[in-house]
Amino acid sequence: MRAILIATLCAAGLLLGAGCSTTPEDQAAAGVEDRTGKPGAKPGADTRAVQPPKVAAVDVSKPSASSVSALKDPNSVLSKRSIYYDLDKFDVKDEFRSLVEAHAKYLRENPSARMMIQGNTDERGSREYNVGLGQRRSDGVKRMMVLLGARENQIESVSLGEEKPQADGHDEGAWSKNRRSDILYGGEY
């Protein structure tokens, strides 16, 4: 219903700027940033907030308040952001499927949300080859989310190779924490 209203307003040329743009990338990031950046802002107290229809349009394109807080809510699966791998493995293990599905669903329901997936490896071997291995992990998570209905342009998969370990040790205990993909949402990177 809301989407139809926006589309109509866009077509009528009533809404200018962000809401009607064909390049949603930038505005989405800005939108999420606004929210996380000003946690104490009181929209109702700001006289300017009620002025231009343009602002309303940006608000509509943002993730709804309930889902944004779900990203941080420790009781929500969406607050779980790391997928761990076995040695030399790149496929998402069954125990992480529901996590990937939940994030894919979030992206599907929040078309303006943007995500970066950072693939990581343990410290062994060539740094650059490890960048390649980390990329294979993040690409795999991205592919799965796209199959689950997220849009390709919502997700950027990158690799940090072995450069950002979660654990500093030099044994399998540490390495198993470092072979992972991390999920970040727009505004978090």
Next chain:
Amino acid sequence: MPNLVRTLIGLALLVAVAQARAQLEIIVTDPGAQRSPIAVVPFAGEAAVGSSLTQIVRADLERSGLFRGVEVPPLAPPPTENTPVNYGEWRSRLADALVLGSVVTRPDGRFEVRFRVYDIVKQAPLGAIAYVFTKENARAAAHRVADFVYEKITGEKGVFSTQIAYVVRRGAAFELQIADADGERSQYLLRSNEPIISPVWSPEGRRIAYVSFESKKPVVYVHHLEDRRRQVVASFRGSNSAPAWAPDGKTLAVVLSVDGGSQLFLLNADGSGARRRISNSNSIDTEPRFSSDGKWIYFTSDRGGSPQVYRMPSGGGEPQRVTFEGSYNVSPRPSPDGRVLAYVTRNAGKFQVALLDLSNRQVQVITDSDRDESPSFAPNGRMILLATVIGGRGVLSAVSADGRIKQRLPFAGGDVREPAWGPFIE
């Protein structure tokens, strides 16, 4: 008078500190290795420079692993490049080669070092030259002297005047630094709270390409050493990494994930123009390196199931597999003369540097540590600089191409990694 004493003590301390830092641990692993004895007589008048040129020259020559300094008693009057040489006398001091010289202060305040190199065994002068330098550049002048001596005796160019680049990590802070080949005179180019990897020198030595994670993903930069200008050359969607310079200095090979996976591309080093994809696989293709004649690109690929070294024509084309022994062969670095390939191989869980003779396919593992990374040839091909881990700390070490001489470079504090040996500077 007490002031003078204090100054002298201060100077002595400074010199002592400088020497301690310059101290290189040199391990000659092959007891049969012949090191040629050379007498580098303190240059007459070098005290005026404030640092001992001949000490630096001798340290350089010893660091090459080819020379051993002969102790010379104080001679009166101090000989210079013009003093006639009594070959028999130097032979009896067990020197095979001799360097005599002097330093004079010029009217403009700069110094001039003049010196001559002799072959004591053949009883013949090998050459003489003079260099003019300022006090601040005394170390550089000494490296020049060592390069000249080295070249006259071995017939090969010396690398003492070259520079190295490397990354130092202290806690969460990363620095890309450059220093003289002996680890002295270090300075940083980039300081960041995110990792920096894969620095590579441009062929003319005025630019360094590297990968920085400062924007939460790998992005390739080119850094201009003269004006410290830095330029983003690859920041496509996804990861951008593993830069390598073509010998013309105009083209960079990089690895991009913009099309999915990790594939090789060529870019203009000035950031202009479009990217050209040169590999086409479902595998990881990475760590490109041009052969010095520019004809080939060596790279790492796991297209055969395990990471191995391949090469392809530099414009793109059918890749050929290069390494066959073992299940993990990465980080290929063709030697400057194109005859040998250095790479990292995994041997029973240990990562070591191996050399492959490209003409007869012989493989030789030349290190005995277990976490070697990022080998880098000296521009004369004699030594290979690499990163390793000793006592839990990242350090740089160097190994001669025949594996007989091993050195550790001294750095105070932090983890040192990702070494890259710079080119000859004219």
